[in-house]
Amino acid sequence: MLIKIENLQKIYQMGKVKVTALNGMNLEIKKNSYTAIMGPSGSGKSTLLHILGCLDTPTQGKYFLDEEEVGGLRRNKLAEIRNKKIGFVFQTFNLLPNMNVLENVELPLLYAGMSKKLRRKRAKKVLDDVGLIKRLKHKPSELSGGERQRTAIARALVNNPAIILADEPTGNLDSVSGNSIMRIFEYLYKQGNTIIVVTHDQHIAQMTDKVIKLSDGKIVN
Amino acid sequence: MNIYHSIKLGLIDMLNNKGRTMITMLGIILGAMSIIAVLALVQGGRKRSLQFLEERGGVLKLSIHPKWSFDLETRSEIAQKQLTLKDMKLIKQYFPDLKYFSPGITKRPTLKYKENTFSGRVNGIYPEYQNAENFFVGQGRFISKFDNQEASKVIVLGTKAKEVLFGNESALGKNVSIENTNFTVIGIMEHKEMFWGGWKHNALEWMNRQAFIPLNTMVKKLYGDEPLNSLEFQVASTDLVKPTQEKLSVFLKTLRDGKEIFEVRANSERLEEIEKQTGKTQIIFLLIGGISLIVGGIVITNVMLASVKERMREIGVRMAVGAKRKDILIQFLVQTLLVSFIGGAIGILFGLSLLTILGKFLQSPTAANFQMILIAIILAFGVGLFAGIFPAINASRSDPIKILRYE
Ligand SMILES: Nc1ncnc2c1ncn2[C@@H]1O[C@H](COP(=O)(O)OP(=O)(O)OP(=O)(O)O)[C@@H](O)[C@H]1O
Ligand SMILES: [Mg+2]
Numbered sequence: 001m002l003i004k005i006e007n008l009q010k011i012y013q014m015g016k017v018k019v020t021a022l023n024g025m026n027l028e029i030k031k032n033s034y035t036a037i038m039g040p041s042g043s044g045k046s047t048l049l050h051i052l053g054c055l056d057t058p059t060q061g062k063y064f065l066d067e068e069e070v071g072g073l074r075r076n077k078l079a080e081i082r083n084k085k086i087g088f089v090f091q092t093f094n095l096l097p098n099m100n101v102l103e104n105v106e107l108p109l110l111y112a113g114m115s116k117k118l119r120r121k122r123a124k125k126v127l128d129d130v131g132l133i134k135r136l137k138h139k140p141s142e143l144s145g146g147e148r149q150r151t152a153i154a155r156a157l158v159n160n161p162a163i164i165l166a167d168e169p170t171g172n173l174d175s176v177s178g179n180s181i182m183r184i185f186e187y188l189y190k191q192g193n194t195i196i197v198v199t200h201d202q203h204i205a206q207m208t209d210k211v212i213k214l215s216d217g218k219i220v221n
Numbered sequence: 222m223n224i225y226h227s228i229k230l231g232l233i234d235m236l237n238n239k240g241r242t243m244i245t246m247l248g249i250i251l252g253a254m255s256i257i258a259v260l261a262l263v264q265g266g267r268k269r270s271l272q273f274l275e276e277r278g279g280v281l282k283l284s285i286h287p288k289w290s291f292d293l294e295t296r297s298e299i300a301q302k303q304l305t306l307k308d309m310k311l312i313k314q315y316f317p318d319l320k321y322f323s324p325g326i327t328k329r330p331t332l333k334y335k336e337n338t339f340s341g342r343v344n345g346i347y348p349e350y351q352n353a354e355n356f357f358v359g360q361g362r363f364i365s366k367f368d369n370q371e372a373s374k375v376i377v378l379g380t381k382a383k384e385v386l387f388g389n390e391s392a393l394g395k396n397v398s399i400e401n402t403n404f405t406v407i408g409i410m411e412h413k414e415m416f417w418g419g420w421k422h423n424a425l426e427w428m429n430r431q432a433f434i435p436l437n438t439m440v441k442k443l444y445g446d447e448p449l450n451s452l453e454f455q456v457a458s459t460d461l462v463k464p465t466q467e468k469l470s471v472f473l474k475t476l477r478d479g480k481e482i483f484e485v486r487a488n489s490e491r492l493e494e495i496e497k498q499t500g501k502t503q504i505i506f507l508l509i510g511g512i513s514l515i516v517g518g519i520v521i522t523n524v525m526l527a528s529v530k531e532r533m534r535e536i537g538v539r540m541a542v543g544a545k546r547k548d549i550l551i552q553f554l555v556q557t558l559l560v561s562f563i564g565g566a567i568g569i570l571f572g573l574s575l576l577t578i579l580g581k582f583l584q585s586p587t588a589a590n591f592q593m594i595l596i597a598i599i600l601a602f603g604v605g606l607f608a609g610i611f612p613a614i615n616a617s618r619s620d621p622i623k624i625l626r627y628e
Contacts, residue, residue: 055541056622076545083543094538098237111543
């Protein structure tokens with residue numbers, strides 16, 4: 001199993017009030033699978049994805065990534081795992097506005113300590129894969145929404161992650177650009193990648209091979 | 222992530238926010254500038270003072286003068302017990318290590334050559350005067366031992382005295398009269414000059430307005446036996462100045478039945494004064510420079526804190542793709558150091574150009590050296606480190622998920 005979570009809980013303490021975002025969750029995800037996470041707003045989809053992406057830590061329960069228990073690791077170790085094993089795609093792209101497409105995509109490799117020459121080569125390869133080889137020197141503000149998201153996907157792919165996580169990647173896009181993004185995910189899946197995507201879109205869910213439905217912090221299907 | 226990348230990021234951010242960068246640098250620029258300018262001016266002043274001291278006989282010179290008193294009775298007593306050549310012989314005998322004994326009697330007669338007259342100091346002196354005073358003949362020759370023994374009627378003129386009496390005419394070998402006695406000009410002293418800040422006036426002009434004749438000639442041919450106005454001599458080395466000064470005071474007291482008629486002055490006392498003065502001014506102005514650096518540092522801290530806040534999303538993104546805390550820390554610290562380093566460098570350049578302008582304007586000497594530049598750079602860097610560490614730590618403490626969740 002690539003991912004295994006046991007009795008995962010996430011509780012936010014807001015003053016005196018406790019908000020239970022994830023309420024005892026068990027889940028297994030195989031290598032080279034394509035999973036959709038669906039559910040109403042506030043059901044805990046983003047929270048789950050952030051924990052899976054090592055951006056956040058669970059309050060309780062266990063999370064094994066690639067056989068390694070990562071739930072309780074320290075910040076620096078988590079940063080390293082994000083850098084080596086995770087590719088995260090945000091709904092709002094989260095590109096650095098002052099850097100061009102190539103530099104944005106190179107960023108994870110920079111923190112991995114890769115040499116400039118290799119970084120260039122690797123970044124160009126993935127940018128070619130997402131169809132942006134002609135936009136290397138563009139700043140994010142000079143790109144369309146779809147191009148921005150493709151840049152973000154290239155950035156998520158560049159470190160050859162064990163798993164690609166996407167939180168509503170088409171949420172800010174029109175249907176045409178959204179479709180092209182989903183075709184990229186499908187292609188990546190067929191190339192052997194493991195993908196988990198949070199979505200509200202039934203059409204997208206149909207393309208995946210497994211759909212997980214969340215409600216009130218629990219899996220309901 | 223390497224430092225090179227941090228430097229590049231810092232430069233890009235600085236260029237993207239030129240106005241902010243300028244304001245941030247201002248304090249550092251002013252601080253470094255004033256430190257350089259002040260250090261160089263003060264050191265220049267010190268150099269000039271030391272030079273002046275050297276012109277006045279150097280640090281080895283001691284001299285005996287009648288003590289000053291407010292009390293009339295004491296003053297007349299002092300006047301009666303003036304130093305004589307006999308006293309000098311005794312001092313020479315008891316202090317064999319002293320050299321260049323140079324007694325002097327100074328009068329202010331009128332010198333005449335044809336229709337030209339000149340009133341100035343005429344000093345009756347020994348040949349040792351040159352070495353004791355560090356003031357040498359420039360043309361012809363100085364008064365010799367023989368001249369003194371024979372009470373020859375020879376005279377050496379200062380450049381100003383020569384100019385007034387002879388104009389462009391050559392003076393050597395011609396006769397000048399003092400009190401109706403003819404003296405042959407055998408030499409012209411070297412020209413002395415020194416200009417203090419801003420003044421057109423030659424501070425050493427009075428030296429050029431003197432004339433010199435043998436002491437014996439003055440006593441035997443002009444004015445009769447007179448007490449000495451001054452007695453100068455040199456010790457062998459600087460560490461002998463103080464002890465000799467003390468011993469001499471005691472010796473002179475015994476020569477005058479235990480009365481304190483004379484005081485022994487040392488040129489090196491001036492030196493101490495100069496160093497003390499230099500130190501004081503330097504500290505005061507360094508404080509001013511230091512304060513502007515500190516203010517500059519506070520400005521940097523605040524601007525960087527604001528910048529960190531502004532760039533939270535960037536920090537979050539970097540962390541999300543694998544930046545560790547230390548990467549973020551280094552990134553922001555390097556940027557602050559860059560700001561202070563560039564600011565310091567600009568400040569030093571401004572300081573140096575300010576110096577050239579000030580130096581010309583005030584006609585005062587400046588002595589900028591590598592050491593000062595190093596001090597300014599190190600201070601600027603230190604301030605940058607100090608000012609930058611807090612914002613950098615602040616940035617590195619951010620939690621990526623909190624930042625990224627906040628739209
Ligand atoms: N930092 C936080 N502090 C307190 N409560 C939080 C925090 N983050 C999320 N929550 C709460 O946890 C619950 C799950 O939030 P989450 O963002 O995972 O929902 P979601 O399924 O992604 O919703 P959406 O479809 O609207 O994006 C919500 O009730 C939310 O209010
Ligand atoms: Mg969400």
